[in-house]
Amino acid sequence: MKVPLVVNGERVAVEARPDEMLLGVLRREFGLLSVRETCGIGVCGACTVLVDGEPVSACLLLTPLAAGRDITTVESLGGDHPVQRAFVEAEAFQCGYCTPGMILTAKRLLEEMPEPSEEEIKTYLGGNLCRCGCYVKIIEAVKLAAAESYPLREVSGT
């Protein structure tokens, strides 16, 4: 079936089976290889994409259910997004496999909570696993991104 999708701002109708998850379609039809499968059951967050701004596991989203909705992957951030810069600065990765999903979740976290506490970061990132165990530096990166995105609050807070 043809499914109309809005992927990284581009409106495209793609051929997909009705039972096909968005993860496979994004990889195959769009070559968006930052969207990666690990668990296949929605617990690890490696395939996280933003659907209308909300983090969603693409391995569990049937493609027809994404019809007409705004899908964002890390490819659209370009590399200079504050969260990406913060991840580089904090060296918040090892193998890098979970990093795109982690960045998208962190991006949404900072939209919801501009100055999250450490506990809030840990809870919000609870659905994004990093087997290399980079959490210490990932939390640091989220804090850095928060400080960079909201420098005035940072100053007024001190």
Place this chain on the structure above:
Amino acid sequence: MSDPRVTGELRYSQDIELEGMLHARILRSPHPHARISRVDASAVPEDVVVLVPHDVRDLGYYGCQIKDQTVLAQEKVRYAGDPVAAVAATTPERAEEALDLIEVDYEELPAVFDAAEAAADGPLVHEEIKLSENDAAYFGLRPQQGTNVCHRFRIRHGDIESGFGEADVVVEETYFTAGAQHAPMEPHAALARWEGDGLEVWTGSQTPFNTRMDLAGIFGIPEEKVRIVCPPMGGSFGAKTFVRLEAIAACLARKAERPTKIVLDRDEEWLTLNRHPATLKVKLGAKRDGTLVAKRVECWANTGAYADCGPGVAQKMGFASPGPYRIPNVWVDSHAVYTNLPPNGAYRGYGQMQCTWASERTIDLLAEKLEMDPLELRLKNILKDGDRYCTGEIMHDVHFAELLQRAADAVRWNENRHGKGLCVMLKGMQTPSRASIAVEASDNGNYTVLCATAEMGQGARKAIRLMAAELLGVEVEKVGFPDPDTDAVPYDTRTTSSRSTHMMGRALEKAVEDLRKNGRRGYGEVVDEGGLDPDTGQGVASSHWHQGAAAAEVEVDKETGRFSVKRLHAPVYAGRVINRPGAELQNEGSMIMGVGTALFESVNFSEGQVSNANLSDYCVPAAGDMPEVLTHELVEGERAEVHGLGETALPPVPPAIGNALHSLGINITGLPITAESVLDAIDRRDEERTRSTLPSQEEPATEGVAGKNGARRTYAVAFGISLGALVVGLLLRSRRIAAAKRLVPRRLAR
């Protein structure tokens, strides 16, 4: 400058595609041990390529240490998950559908799952044990023909009988550690292509040259006819070593005359390689003043249906089991044992976690019996420079005492020891081994480093580029480091054992020196000699030692057995740090993986079938599972050697946590430490306290670091009241266990 990891541009082997490529799937045995009586693939459509046991029967056996594997099971299957057939089709879905059309009949055979049982008796998993010619079989192997023991390693140092004869105090305990799954975020993936009689394989692998050797042996072609390219891995931790999927992919590609790729489904990871479950029996004797006089250890490493590097794991588990102590009389027997479980192999630490758990828990048992401070007991016996280890080698550049003291200081050990535990560890680096590297200069002032060190996230590539830049006197951006390719890079033993930064760093110094002489290309090689006599354990276990320690603070809810790790600190000896954030990441990642091992990771089986082969039932640590305070130290030395850090901070974590529980009288012998096991240990402790004539204590609901807020109130209560409490306690026990079960696993809602 951005990084391909944050833009999502880094490509792993699962992402590689070749024109006309087919996708493969594997049909696996549902039985742990069975004779294959019939395989019928006639219903599979013609456009799908099928590989059945008959197709590969003339190919060679393989295995990195024992030659016990065939490309597909021949005659019988040895574990639930053993590959029996494989298919390749134009899409993964079409391949998956074709698997259902293959019919296999089995005659089930008796199976054995426990290592000690399989070693003593039990059905034979392999009738004959043949040694491998692969250079991963680098030590004297001692297979016990006619049994399930595929390697037996021994240490005989001093006189164990008279040693225990001198002991005033002896403790003895048996420990069990569960199997664990590496769970790299990227699954195993391999892509194979034939060009004439030459084979090319792209595979995320830590062992390009070992994989090349085994593939050449399977197909009966010269090694030069096999090319292995290793793209970066999305994590490995020991999982992506030696031949995993490469042989099946290569056979399908040959039959299809098209490139063929296999990417494992997540559940197949548990059927491909796990960490060795192990049983260790430890007996330790000391003089009244705490001087250690004798230690006897027996290890059974459950290597599953195929040996893989299990013999090496058992050997390392054995030679490190005495721990970093002076002990005049040591007796060790360590066995790698076949069972009908999925294969177990290299896993971050390579047997080290298992023996450190058993060894360091026993030190605390002894300290308790001696009524001695566990720190004092350790320091009294700790190995120092110039001391001789039980293998006969003289220790140099060792810092065990300092690491232990730093760990103790981090938890304010001198203030009180309630809810706190310590651990110290010595860990070998693979010996003997060889590393070689080439550096090429180009006209535009850039350099290329050609070496087989594989990148799996551990940062070896960055460390080597930084070292090269420093030696060459150029910016790091001027130094390129292409993916390891056996057609282009010089030989290296493999990227394991935390050896690459150390070994390649030394080879690199020589290569840069050679480049200065020759102008265009420099070559450097380092060979570390050594090895142990497998019958006496005498020789050189390690050309240099990895050294680590840890301290933990816990708080226990004594009603449910739930406990939390409040603080974890791990000092490790780094020698010289090349890439500080990378070194920190290794420590932090090791500690977090150690927390998973200590608290919840366990591969579970039901009649030989893995019963939790998914990331919902098998939990790996999330951000919220970290201890409240997680810190570490990189201890450096002047003009010190570079020490690999990939594994050092993992093995000390579970024993530090176990010993912290022990300080509360909670004696745990098995890993992972579940709430049930804590509750059982609390019950045992309370029963003992009640039985003894010692006055009982009324305690707060939680024990451990929370108790330090105020002095614990102690009342002497009448024996009768204690007995009454015991009766009530026993009645409540079943309800408490039920409560504890609801609380496990203790995870954040996702």
